[in-house]
Amino acid sequence: MERKELTRRVINGVEVTEGSDNVFADLGLPDAEALLAKAELARQIGNAIRERKLTQARAAELMEVSQPRVSDLLRGRLDKFSIDALVGFLTRLRHNVTIVVSGTRAEVGHVRVRADPEEGEAAA
Secondary structure: OOOOOOEEEEEOOEEEEEOOOOHHHHOOOOOHHHHHHHHHHHHHHHHHHHHOOOOHHHHHHHHOOOHHHHHHHHOOOHHHOOHHHHHHHHHHOOOOOOOOOOOOOOOOOOOOOOOOHHHOOOOO
16 A cells, blocks of 8 residues: 555644554555454454453354453454454354455555444344
8 A cells, every 4th residue: 555645734733643544554564454454353343242242251252262362352462363364253243244356447456344334233
């Protein structure tokens, strides 16, 4: 992903830098789009666990991992998880995951994860 030029301005005497929609790209990290995708998947997993009022132990059973792995995930230690694993966790937590591939006129395509609130709530 090409790094966007950040906009800087002063508000009430404080310099503020407005970033893009990808903090990982703003920080210049490699694979910024994949990092953002993993972060959004992890956020959705955390939401699913909270909405169902699951303990980490029960979430681990449903996700077929150990409780410490759930703890790592909820603490944002996403380097320990692949996108594939995160997608699997979501499906085990009663969420559908749809992957859409589309063409682009850009030189390089983009990776994006988007939650669809229209799809309905997961069953408790």
